[in-house]
Amino acid sequence: MIEEVLVIGGTHGNEMVGVFLADYLKKNPYKAESFTVRSLIANEEAARLKKRYIDFDLNRAVRAEEARGSHEERVVERLQKQIHKPEKTLIIDLHTTTANMGVTYILTRSDPLTKELIFRAQRGQAGEFVLETKELDDKTHFVNTMADHGFMIEVGPVPQNYLCTKSIEKTWYTLLRIFDLLDKKNQGLLPSLKGNFNYFKELSFLDFPRDAAGEIQALLHPNLIGRDYQLIKEDEPVFYQLPDEPIYEKAASGYYATFINEAAYYEKNMAMMLCERRVLSEEF
Ligand SMILES: [Zn+2]
Numbered sequence: 131m132i133e134e135v136l137v138i139g140g141t142h143g144n145e146m147v148g149v150f151l152a153d154y155l156k157k158n159p160y161k162a163e164s165f166t167v168r169s170l171i172a173n174e175e176a177a178r179l180k181k182r183y184i185d186f187d188l189n190r191a192v193r194a195e196e197a198r199g200s201h202e203e204r205v206v207e208r209l210q211k212q213i214h215k216p217e218k219t220l221i222i223d224l225h226t227t228t229a230n231m232g233v234t235y236i237l238t239r240s241d242p243l244t245k246e247l248i249f250r251a252q253r254g255q256a257g258e259f260v261l262e263t264k265e266l267d268d269k270t271h272f273v274n275t276m277a278d279h280g281f282m283i284e285v286g287p288v289p290q291n292y293l294c295t296k297s298i299e300k301t302w303y304t305l306l307r308i309f310d311l312l313d314k315k316n317q318g319l320l321p322s323l324k325g326n327f328n329y330f331k332e333l334s335f336l337d338f339p340r341d342a343a344g345e346i347q348a349l350l351h352p353n354l355i356g357r358d359y360q361l362i363k364e365d366e367p368v369f370y371q372l373p374d375e376p377i378y379e380k381a382a383s384g385y386y387a388t389f390i391n392e393a394a395y396y397e398k399n400m401a402m403m404l405c406e407r408r409v410l411s412e413e414f
Contacts, residue, residue, distance in 0.1 A: 131316050132243070132279065133218040135162075137169040137305065138209075141189050141223055141273045142394070143176025144290040147297050148224030151305070162309055164316035170212060172223075172273060173205055180291050182394055189223075194271040206276075213277050220244070221280030222308065223273050224301060226288040228393040230356040232257035233304050236282040237329070239267050244279045246414045247315070249327045251308050258304075259359055260329035261388065261405065287356070290393060324413040330359060330405040336382055337399040339369060348377050350391050350401060358388040359405075369401075 137155055139148030155169035171177055173188050185200035197203045213219055220243075227234075235248040237260060252258045261284075263270060274280030285301050288294045314320045339348040348369035354362070362368065364383040367376030385404040389395060392402075 131218065132165050132220045132312060133215060134220075135165055135167045135309065135312065136213065136219055136221045136277065137167060138172050138221060138223045138273060139169065140171035140173050140177040142182045142187075142225060143173045143178070144180050144182050145224075145226040145288075146291060146293045147226045147285060147288060147301055149177050150293060150298055151224060151301060154302075160309060162313045164313050167309065168212075170209075172209060173202065175201060175205075182290075189225075189273050190271045192271045192273060192275055193268065197271075206273075209273070209276060216277045219277035219279065220247075220312065221274045221277045222305065223280065223282045225282055225284045226290075226294070226297060227284050227286035227389060228289060229286050229388065229390050230358045231284055231286045231388055232259060232358075233300060234259045234261050234284040234286075234388075236284055237262045238270050238272050238274060238281065239279075241267075241279050243315075244281050245412075247308060247311055248281055249329075249410070249412070250311050250320070250323060250414065251304065253323070253327070259388075260327070262329055262331050262408075264332040264334075320414075322413060325411075327410040327412060329408055329410060330386055330388065331408050332403055332405055333385065334404050335395075335398075335400040336368075336379065336387075336402050336404055338396075338401045339377065340399075344399075346396070347371070351376060354387070354402075355391060358390050359386055361385070362387055 139152030152169040152171050160167040186197045186202040188202040191197035191202040285297045288297045338346040348371045351367045351370045362382045368379035369377035387402040389403040
């Protein structure tokens with residue numbers, strides 16, 4: 131049974147939807163019957179400076195050797211102190227993306243409760259997707275893994291540092307839906323649900339063609355922009371160069387792409403994430 135839901139915004143300081151909603155929840159506490167809701171802004175310093183992070187991506191910093199000595203290592207320590215009963219806490223970490231990913235629930239763990247909540251929340255919702263990361267649980271360094279239960283909500287397309295009303299609304303109503311589901315789950319009021327659940331599994335990332343100095347040499351093909359979660363066919367160009375030269379990319383064909391042209395990923399050498407579509411047959 132979950133006793134506390136921790137809604138985290140500002141894991142990335144330039145994603146204002148989460149920062150806004152964490153602040154909103156603090157001022158307008160949500161009253162559930164079976165759990166408490168607390169919210170906090172994770173990387174306050176980065177949010178104040180309107181930057182994704184100060185020294186190191188906070189959402190890759192949990193248990194990460196490379197984050198040693200960084201501002202974000204101290205943020206992780208501060209957050210950890212906020213989680214009093216990890217086994218009874220669910221973290222919902224709010225993000226936005228510049229890619230056209232609608233509402234994406236990102237599953238980074240094998241925890242059955244997290245899985246159930248995500249798949250129940252997404253069920254029957256147009257424009258909502260479940261995406262499972264390549265590695266799970268302790269192999270990852272995501273903020274939501276600081277408690278025993280948790281996931282991310284990624285909403286887009288939203289420009290960085292943009293207070294997007296529609297996305298705030300979308301994220302808010304998604305949160306309310308999850309709160310309601312969890313309240314019923316805690317009280318044993320959810321009817322069992324059996325079926326096939328579609329989701330996307332992360333396989334790899336594809337980078338832009340780059341020159342020896344690492345500069346991007348070709349753009350994403352205009353036909354691909356906004357086509358997250360759609361199949362890339364063999365005869366489809368993936369990149370292109372001005373004025374009109376299509377570039378085909380064998381490595382991408384046959385996969386479903388997402389995080390297409392995510393602005394935060396240029397520095398990570400990623401033009402898109404390549405996924406496979408999978409089906410989970412389950413009874414919750
Ligand atoms: Zn983010």
